[in-house]
Amino acid sequence: MLEARLEQANLLKKVVDAIKDLVQDCNFDCNDSGIALQAMDNSHVALVSMLLRSEAFNPFRCDRNIALGINLGSLTKVLRAAQSDDILTLKAEDAPDVVNLVFENSASDRISEYDIKLMDIDQEHLGIPETEYAATITMPAAEFQRICRDLTALSESVSIECTKEGVKFSCQGDIGSGSVQLRQHTNVDKPGENVEIDLSEPVSLTFSLKYLVNFCKASGLSDTVKLSLSSEVPLLVEYGLSNNSYLRFYLAPKIGDEE
Amino acid sequence: MLEARLEQANLLKKVVDAIKDLVQDCNFDCNDSGIALQAMDNSHVALVSMLLRSEAFNPFRCDRNIALGINLGSLTKVLRAAQSDDILTLKAEDAPDVVNLVFENSASDRISEYDIKLMDIDQEHLGIPETEYAATITMPAAEFQRICRDLTALSESVSIECTKEGVKFSCQGDIGSGSVQLRQHTNVDKPGENVEIDLSEPVSLTFSLKYLVNFCKASGLSDTVKLSLSSEVPLLVEYGLSNNSYLRFYLAPKIGDEE
DNA sequence: TCTTCCTCAT
DNA sequence: ATGAGGAAGA
Numbered sequence: 167m168l169e170a171r172l173e174q175a176n177l178l179k180k181v182v183d184a185i186k187d188l189v190q191d192c193n194f195d196c197n198d199s200g201i202a203l204q205a206m207d208n209s210h211v212a213l214v215s216m217l218l219r220s221e222a223f224n225p226f227r228c229d230r231n232i233a234l235g236i237n238l239g240s241l242t243k244v245l246r247a248a249q250s251d252d253i254l255t256l257k258a259e260d261a262p263d264v265v266n267l268v269f270e271n272s273a274s275d276r277i278s279e280y281d282i283k284l285m286d287i288d289q290e291h292l293g294i295p296e297t298e299y300a301a302t303i304t305m306p307a308a309e310f311q312r313i314c315r316d317l318t319a320l321s322e323s324v325s326i327e328c329t330k331e332g333v334k335f336s337c338q339g340d341i342g343s344g345s346v347q348l349r350q351h352t353n354v355d356k357p358g359e360n361v362e363i364d365l366s367e368p369v370s371l372t373f374s375l376k377y378l379v380n381f382c383k384a385s386g387l388s389d390t391v392k393l394s395l396s397s398e399v400p401l402l403v404e405y406g407l408s409n410n411s412y413l414r415f416y417l418a419p420k421i422g423d424e425e
Numbered sequence: 426m427l428e429a430r431l432e433q434a435n436l437l438k439k440v441v442d443a444i445k446d447l448v449q450d451c452n453f454d455c456n457d458s459g460i461a462l463q464a465m466d467n468s469h470v471a472l473v474s475m476l477l478r479s480e481a482f483n484p485f486r487c488d489r490n491i492a493l494g495i496n497l498g499s500l501t502k503v504l505r506a507a508q509s510d511d512i513l514t515l516k517a518e519d520a521p522d523v524v525n526l527v528f529e530n531s532a533s534d535r536i537s538e539y540d541i542k543l544m545d546i547d548q549e550h551l552g553i554p555e556t557e558y559a560a561t562i563t564m565p566a567a568e569f570q571r572i573c574r575d576l577t578a579l580s581e582s583v584s585i586e587c588t589k590e591g592v593k594f595s596c597q598g599d600i601g602s603g604s605v606q607l608r609q610h611t612n613v614d615k616p617g618e619n620v621e622i623d624l625s626e627p628v629s630l631t632f633s634l635k636y637l638v639n640f641c642k643a644s645g646l647s648d649t650v651k652l653s654l655s656s657e658v659p660l661l662v663e664y665g666l667s668n669n670s671y672l673r674f675y676l677a678p679k680i681g682d683e684e
Numbered sequence: 685t686c687t688t689c690c691t692c693a694t
Numbered sequence: 695a696t697g698a699g700g701a702a703g704a
Binding site for chain 1: 496499502503505506523534535536537538539540541542
């Protein structure tokens with residue numbers, strides 16, 4: 167059986183919020199190392215990969231591998247019932263029909279409990295190769311979100327160009343064009359505002375802003391975001407969570423004339 | 426060419442916000458004395474006149490007269506990309522296709538740059554006669570905004586009556602009637618709260634509240650607003666900016682039975 | 685598409 | 695503390 171207690175129901179809430187527009191139904195794969203999720207969006211352009219390691223829970227218990235096929239719309243409805251400081255416990259049997267969510271408000275003596283019916287979902291398990299990326303940019307998540315939102319006003323796609331000098335997000339649209347350039351900088355006092363670039367080779371790729379804006383819903387999960395790029399390989403947008411857990415999005419570049 | 430650097434991108438942002446609901450497209454007329462704008466609203470009831478003198482910029486350079494025909498919706502989208510403390514530089518060639526806006530974050534490892542395509546706009550240059558007004562009221566901009574908003578709840582139009590005693594804003598509507606009276610008063614300690622009346626002849630005129638509320642979006646630009654009235658002449662609502670720059674709105678009075 | 689909630693700015 | 699704007703949900 168699975169029993170996983172999360173001090174902050176909010177974490178799961180935010181995670182689900184960030185991916186529910188990309189994926190409707192998906193498996194939460196539970197085993198003794200934690201809870202993982204991998205799914206492609208309907209158009210197979212984007213991929214979500216989440217890992218909540220067992221250390222993120224306290225306690226965490228999962229005797230054998232369980233796949234919880236959950237409709238994220240249903241999960242969202244239930245999670246909306248959680249106060250932000252509630253403690254959430256996920257429970258499931260070994261061959262479950264339902265997953266059970268218990269919300270405890272630490273202060274009060276209020277306990278809410280929900281069961282969500284599970285579904286069978288074809289497990290298209292996607293091996294994601296560990297790629298060595300040509301460029302990796304670490305920057306404030308809020309700033310990345312801001313840039314994507316600003317450029318969305320002008321165009322459907324953004325070109326991300328990374329050189330030793332810095333990173334440049336640019337786009338062209340009907341009303342004009344826009345670009346935002348960031349230089350690498352480090353300030354020990356404000357590590358959350360640092361822009362760090364790790365480059366082995368300059369890259370320039372174009373992506374759909376709609377998806378990037380969508381990914382940015384995860385900004386609340388982490389102060390910083392890591393963008394990893396290589397030519398002709400999907401962009402990796404990673405939000406690191408505590409305990410080495412993460413929420414990752416992959417997005418295939420637009421090619422050639424599509425730019 | 427034009428090159429104009431504005432320490433506070435916010436100023437332009439507020440100006441454009443205040444007029445974009447009245448005017449969709451208009452020319453920014455640039456010459457060595459600054460940047461000016463004049464436009465009537467679609468229904469030709471109201472007129473906007475803005476002047477940003479060259480002294481408001483640092484540096485300011487404009488070799489010859491350039492008319493930048495800009496869609497204010499597009500400009501709004503781009504200005505939304507400015508952080509509030511960004512420095513804005515406007516640039517344009519002598520016979521430009523685009524106007525270029527550069528936002529520098531003062532901390533500035535971030536530079537955003539936008540080009541907005543220009544349009545040809547028929548220059549209906551409106552000579553605005555310098556009128557001697559029968560009454561001029563200077564009052565806190567926030568108070569004028571409040572009055573207009575409050576009275577909007579009751580009626581579509583407001584009558585502004587100015588005598589030696591003071592100024593009275595009043596309206597009648599279906600649910601009842603309302604009025605706000607202000608007496609002239611001066612307090613050296615709080616000059617921003619003064620109400621000053623300069624009267625050569627009592628006047629009473631009626632105006633559309635919808636437009637006045639719209640003008641009041643400019644309240645953020647100045648602590649005080651100046652209302653100038655004369656019989657059968659458009660009301661002048663003026664927000665003074667630093668360096669003798671200004672944002673002025675003119676509104677034709679409602680006549681006779683329309684009240 | 686419209687309404688409501690939440691967040692940001694003043 | 696209040697008001698405005700943007701985002702999310704119905």
